[in-house]
Amino acid sequence: MKVPEKRHILIGGVALIKGRLRNGGMSMVRVCDSLERSVASWISEAPFNTISLIVRYGEDTTDEIEIGAINTRHSELPVAVQVALSELQAVQSEEEELDSIFRHHTLRALKEVGLRYSLGELQECP
Numbered sequence: 001m002k003v004p005e006k007r008h009i010l011i012g013g014v015a016l017i018k019g020r021l022r023n024g025g026m027s028m029v030r031v032c033d034s035l036e037r038s039v040a041s042w043i044s045e046a047p048f049n050t051i052s053l054i055v056r057y058g059e060d061t062t063d064e065i066e067i068g069a070i071n072t073r074h075s076e077l078p079v080a081v082q083v084a085l086s087e088l089q090a091v092q093s094e095e096e097e098l099d100s101i102f103r104h105h106t107l108r109a110l111k112e113v114g115l116r117y118s119l120g121e122l123q124e125c126p
Contacts, residue, residue, distance in 0.1 A: 007032065008040040009051050010076075011106060016058040019085045027098040028055070031106055037125040039110070046117050049075040053109055055102065057085040065112040079113060081105045 011028040013021065039051065048070045061084045068078035083105055091097035110122050 007036065007050060008043060009035055009053065009106075009110075011053045011055065011102065013055045013057060015085065016056050016082070017085055019057065019089065021057060021085065021088050022092045023095070023098060024088065024092070024102075027095070027102050030099055031102045034103070035106065035110075035124070038122055041125070042110075042114075042119060042122050046077075046119055048077040050077070051110070051113060052076045052078050053106060054078070054080045055105060056080055056082040057088060058082045060084045061087060065109050067113060067116055077113065079109050081109050 009032050011032050013024050013028065015021075043049070043051065060082075062082045064082070066080040068080075070077050083101065088098065088101060091101065107122070114120060114122060
């Protein structure tokens with residue numbers, strides 16, 4: 001069995017309210033894949049090796065970005081954002097639209113991480 005590669009950005013979702021989101025998991029994987037190289041070089045000097053972003057599906061979207069303490073055992077930085085479940089459900093059948101929403105909130109969270117840890121601005125790789 002092949003050992004999975006170490007990722008530098010992980011995105012997962014959790015519902016805070018009752019409801020179902022279709023295609024969210026695949027969308028988050030696509031966003032992770034598209035940002036992996038950029039994030040890997042961006043956090044090379046950071047005190048952590050992985051950013052673990054949790055997207056909380058809630059009643060509404062909030063501006064707050066929660067950055068937790070670094071998990072030194074796994075060298076992970078936990079980060080969380082809240083997005084309105086209804087906003088995601090409205091585009092759950094449209095791959096590009098769903099990806100765009102997840103990407104927007106991921107980049108918003110990464111910007112806050114960059115400010116907190118003086119990493120500069122994330123430069124996206126082509």
